[in-house]
Amino acid sequence: MIRINCPYCGERDHSEFSYGGDGSITYPALDASAEEWLEAVFQRENIRGVQTETWHHVSGCRQWLLVERDTMTHEIHSVHAAHEGIAKVLEAGK
Amino acid sequence: MSASRLPAGGRIDRDQPIEFHWDNRKLKGFKGDTLASALMANGESILGRSFKYHRPRGIMSAGVEESGAIVTVGRGNRRDPNVKATTQEIFNGLQAKGQNAWPNVRTDLGSVNGLFSRFFSAGFYYKTFMGIPPMEWGKGTGIWMQYEKLIRKAAGMGVASREPDPDIYDHGHMFCDVLVVGSGPAGLAAAVAAAEGGLDVVLVEQDFEIGGDYLNQSSTEAERKRSSQISALKKLGARVMTRTTAFGLYDYGVAGLLERVTDHVAVPAVEIPRQRFLTLRTKHTILATGALERSVAFGNNDLPGIMTAAAANSYVNRFAVQAGQRIIVATNNDSAYSPALNLARTGADVTVLDSRTSLPDNILGLLDTKGVSHRAGTTALNAVGKKGIASLELASGDDGQWAAGDSLTCDLLLVSGGWSPVVNLLSHRGVKPVWDKDNLCFVAPIFDEPIQMAGSANAIWGTSDCEASGNAAGVAAVAAVKGTGMNNVTSAPGAGGWETPIAPLYEVRVDNKKTKCFIDPQHDVTADDVRLAHQEGFVSVEHLKRYTTLGMATDQGKMGNIIGLALMAEAMGREIPEVGTTTFRPPYTPISLGALTGRGKGAHFKPLRRTPMHDWNLAAGATMTDAGLWQRPWYFARQGETITEAYIRETITTRETVGLVDVTSLGKIAIQGPDATEFINSVYSNAFAKLPIGKARYGIMLRDDGIVMDDGTSWRLSETDYFMTTTTAHAAKVMVFLEELLQTRWPHLQVHVTSVSEQWAGSAVAGPKSRAVLEACVADPASVANEALPFMGVIETSLSNGVPCRIARISFSGEMAYEMYVPSDYSESMMDLLWSAAQSFDGCLYGTETLGALRIEKGHVTGVELDGRATIDDAGLGKMASDQKSYIGSALRSRPDLLRTDRPQLVGIFPKDKTEKFKAGSVLCSENKVEGHGDGWITAVTHSPTLGHWIGLGYINGGYDQWSGQTVVAADPVRTGNTNVEIVSPHMVDPSGERMRG
8 A cells, every 4th residue: 555645635545546647748738739649648658667647636635646656666755736836835834 | 193181281261161063063172272272182183184185184283374274164154164273262152164075074085086196296187187189179278167167176175155244344444653563572572662662552463362482381481571561561552452463564564454353252242343454554563473383394294193393382381282192303403392391291202303413412411301212313204194193204314315214103293394484474565585594494684664573583583582682673663763762772683593503304205215295285285296396397486386386275385385495496406595485475364355345345335325305206206226326216107107117108298298307416516717718618629618607508528539528518607607517427537637637737727626516406307398397486487488598598596485596408308408406405395396396287207217218319428328439529429529729639539540430420220120129238230241349339228209119329330321221230149139220310309409499
């Protein structure tokens, strides 16, 4: 069981969260080309090591998080709010 | 074996006699006995029959590693097979039976298998029954499957009950600073040190008594130490749990615990669970899990009357059972001398065989004074006896070169082949143990986990060394958790502690003598099987394990694995560390399926969602059905009506007058904020930018990849406030997606999304009289007039009883229809008003069956059509998608493959012969090629009261244009057979939509 330190709720079991996907993707503008969207939606690295991923605290605060997790060890290196503005406010308050 | 209960001593409570049943005979024991100790005290020696050869088996150990005394406990729906008699506590009325034997374990006709044992070597079944021509030619594994049934019957373990489990099991959650596993000298010391350091400690012990090896020691000093440690823990507030196994260690300090709450209780209270499955989260873990004594592979080493030396020591000291009178102890290390002396003290005739040639004089002198005879350079070669050991043929020699020697009579043989520290839990964390060549065992390496090994789990053999090791682990845990006090950490004693080094001894055999040496008695794996596996080319231990099934029985190799590895190493001409070890995985000991399931079964398997008008629906005569987690009205049958009669009546009534249906389960999302319009316009594929206030619109949203995600309506309540409805099935998914978009992709948008599904209860009012019904129910009838509330109009108003409501004139049924929502607490008063008005127009209530019939007639799609594969064009809604804007999915929607005109497209389906019916799930095939996946499929069918025959919706390659006018076969070969159908437009009733605008 992975434990995720949610910046809103504190450390919780991963069963409270649902995995989103690759957090390093920058989704193109809605009017971008099909090729750019193809790249963003389908092309994924299968990372062995630390990857940034999105998790949704779906049974908690409902916030989307950016989590740096090692796919080999499950070690979590950082957890931030995915929304930059909220992340800034939270981190300023620490 | 002539075991007997000693007149005094032990930890059993002689004031509490207990009666239990063994193979339908009534026997007596005492409180504090295990089933094994009680059976031994009653002189029972054959407790089981072996897996393949049906050899008689008796008690081999005194703990979880037991491989001989595997029994079935309980009966009827509480029959529990493969229970270790060595860990089962006895209680009044306990029912236990030997297993894998007929008629019973003492006289088992299956033992005839033993005569053919040379044929039953490793891989025998596979070699014999798989792939032998001509039986297998072209048959795949079909014949093997037949044989397998017979083999499973003949070979095997106990039989589980086929009845439902009557017991309850709980799941629980725990948190602590440090978890200590094991309550022996090391575990108790560790727990006390950690608790004294201010940590929140949980100590778990699989046994029913705290103390571990203290319990097997006869000295008053050991008992004094044990009880003072227990009271210290109590004083310090540590949580101490007996009958609790830490069966697995997982990431982030999560441990799985199984607490056996009532398995030792004759008549448990009904409200108490049988077992608890506990998830514990800890900052630090101390594994004081002890070590298990190994056997040695020699001839007939599985005979009843052969057990580990430590086991006999435990039986005599803890349970006051003398396991034999003429006892031979065969050892390769110092640990067996203490049991030998204990057994001699209680009156047995004891001879010690030590495979080592030189021993210190002080041990020899002690043996002399206690009358224990001793032979150096000697060991067990072959046990002789039919239903138990009667004599032992000896081997003598040195350095593994053994020669057959003389023979000694005996009734009990105790074996010590060395000790294996229990590193299983550490192995669960992915830490590979390393071979300690001095102590001949696998031990923990240096590893990077917040875990410490203490005591004999770290190959520390002496009791006081174990205590010191536990104390050091406890102090280190305090330092680790608190991040201070590192100076207090003392160095723990190192591994070892025997005066004379242990000598390797895994197998004893001599030339020209064939013996049957078991290394995994529970699966009847012999030393020869390991050599055969090597000879046949298996070199990896993981393959060896799977080919021979070594270590795959219920003990998971606790006793036999090391011998198997040693023999494999020998066969390969390598050292044990080069061969390596298999990986231990959870659970450490078996867990019942009931405990894993917990309360999550039957009605509790998934959450149940009821709408706020659930009781109202039931009172109105609804038969309910499951729709995902929801319970929704299915149909409202009148006296004597079948479901078909009911939904046909409800459909006709709705089309002729008016019908009401509970639509509360639809997802409802409040979308609010200055950028709400931009947001909603980017999410839906059709235009929303210019939706006026007071209007609703049907919307379809796509996924990023251009496939349809969901459909619903959105109502514009004000400049900045929308009310979105989703399908029942995708309500949660849509909400998650909207949150993802706002938080991760479009953080600049000022929009809040809030699920209000629980806050609003709704009813659809459909049919030509729907407006009249509303007029009778709202405070101001003029507010719902055609001009005030036109098609797709929205109003916020109140009911005649003052309850606020919001109404949109939208239609899923194809009739003039409205959806009306009120705050959930007022749902019943809304229904009372609506129903009273509807009855005055001869209206009806309807459920999901009629909902389906109405929408299929109209060709309106639901989740079965929008199945995660369909594009908006496939569903026939492509024209709705905007080409004036970009939206989620717009880029990838235009991929060439998604635009192919031969893709499956939504169509309506009529039977050729209008009297025939057909079923959803049928495959659509062209008339001359009824095979394979066909050209399409049927998603939904209903009897259409409007058209007077069965109709369906489905998908077919190329759609209506390609198939119109042709005969198509709705193939349903395994149910009702094939039906000829024709493909029509999906809009089967009122295609122009005049009725709903009406």
